[in-house]
Amino acid sequence: MSLKSVFKFTASALLSLAALSAQAAPIKIQWWHAMNGPLGEKVEKLAKDFNASQTAYEIDPVFKGTYPEAMTGAIAAFRAHQQPAIVQVFEVGTATMMAAKGAVYPVYQLMKDEGQPFDEKSFIPAVTSYYSDTQGNLLSFPFNSSTPVLYINKTQFTKAGLDPSKLPATWPEVEADAKKLRAAGIACGLTTAWPSWVLVENFHALHNLPLGTMENGFAGLGTRLEINDPLEVKLWTELTAMQKDKEFDYGGRADSAQAKFDSGNCGMMMESSASRAAIIAAKIDYAMGPLPYMPEVKGAPLNSIIGGATLWVLKGVPKEQYKGVAEFFSYLSKPEVQAWWHQNTGYLPITNAAYELSKSQGFYDKNPGADVAIKQMTRGTPTPNSRGLRFGSFLQIRDIIEGQLEVVLTGKKTPQQGLDDAVTQSNALLAQFEAANK
């Protein structure tokens, strides 16, 4: 072979190699998320498994910090035209994302445009309704959802002479048990994580009461809060009375109350169903049950509402990525993928098929309590009051509500006054949000 032909051969070989690799190089799709530690590893595995299942696309998960950080990071990136295709946004950010019509690509639209089979009826209604518009179209893809439940410390129940196999179902029963726990010398009877989520948002859903006007904000930006109803006042009055003797002991905002329960300082706690793994890790002998309700309310308890996060698709990334996003969402909806995610993280399965699969695999027999959340979520049919909520600036409204609760619990304000003030302050924010997003 002459030198010339060697060159020729090498050149053509290189060229075809380049063409081959250009063809084979998968299209990269950025997915910004807020899951760290063990949950972050599960996210990485989901992406890796999807990438291995096909060759056209490569999902690239990027950890972006806390929920607010991931969301604000994506928004800042959007402003700078550097946005990822997918961003994980927590449930209180829903109204902000939804209002940004020019920035988000609704999931139902995406699946239709990309021709992916997408049956919204296969999803669990209490999960999807939170993220659907008034016509029932799914706007973001439910990824990790949980709902608050009641945890009890069985050891302390026994110590207080209570039956650890019989969880209190109603508020009067909770109060009676809390008294006995305190009498037995346990530092606190009951506490709650996420006070607004549990004591106000879910409390209203359970009792079929509206949190705000216009179907809890689902029907429009003109929504205003109306949480200062007699039943909520009654709950806050009882909590204030219980706080005096620490039958109820306020444990702070977000999930800081979990320290009280995990350290064995509290007999009962209301907290996300996804915290089960943490409680097991804290070596607490626990049992789980549904949230308590007020027995005098007819029709109560309805389904509880969810927390957690969904995946939003942002507009403005290169067009070819969207097909990959749609395929990825189809992959995530598969029963076996959903069941794996549900069983390994403690989040709810989002499809009925995944729930049935987990059942048939015997997961709930081996993990007592793991199905409490899903049973609580799926009881009855969601009403406009139990479907969820959609308020702008809701992160801040939660701060306002929890701030007022803190003031009420120390007796500096009456429950009625505290709730009235929470409504006034929140409505000022809602009016501003309406003006900015009209």
Added chain:
Amino acid sequence: MQAKRVTFQRTALPLALLAPQLAVTGIFFLWPAYQAMRQSLYQEDAFGLKVVFSGLTNFYDLAVDPTYLASLLTTLVFSLSVAAVSLSFGLLLAVLADGVGRGSKFYQLFLVWPYAVAPAVSGVLWVYMFDPSIGPITKLLRVVGIDWNHQIHSGQALALIVMASCAKQIAYNFLFFLAGLQSIPKSLLEAAALDAAGPIRRFFTIQFPLLTPTSFFLLVVNMVYAFFETFGVIDATTYGGPGQSTNILVYRVFNDGFKNQRIGASAAESVVLLAIVAVFTFIQFRYVERKVEY
């Protein structure tokens, strides 16, 4: 005060020498300040899709918000407390460390150390130490009959953020006070000692007056610190609660801008904060500096 005056023949060299500082001031102070002022006059959604000129609406919203006025008062109490506590403790420690003969370097090192602790780390430590159910200090307090729960008691929450904010600042103040003390000629103190002035008298008649330039500088720096740099501590400990009791102005700016995406409101709050601190600093230079002897 005597000052050496250096005169340059041409303007190019001094301008070139000033350029880096001017650039830093322009990029990191003037430009953002201008942006904040501009944004405070607009209402916009989080994504910047709809930007509407709204005049002074953002400022009006602040003026009619009762929690904003409360927040202003909290900020004054907080900032004065932080400045008072960290200045007096810094000075006390500096005087004590200055008096130590043997092993003084050892003490000095350990007193400066807290300054090197990252604010986030120190925030986490404070949260743990004072955790209402598992904190070791909470347990000690319970023994002496104090029921510590800063999650519902507003006074305790304020005390906690003052302590947490001071921890770092005391070390900083200590360093400056110590340097100030060590630059005071020993002969002055010895002469006073020969005239039978005790350590306390020597401190108030000689050391403290000679420290006034340092004290004044630190007062300004500490106030600015308390006004602007403490949101990290609050975000790590109280989130502005219970109620609104630790929701100081700078935390509101941070919260509204970064967490709540209310950009116009946050910009208006930062403009107001800027104005307040400017007035405060002006007052300090106008009235307090008169008492300073250089």
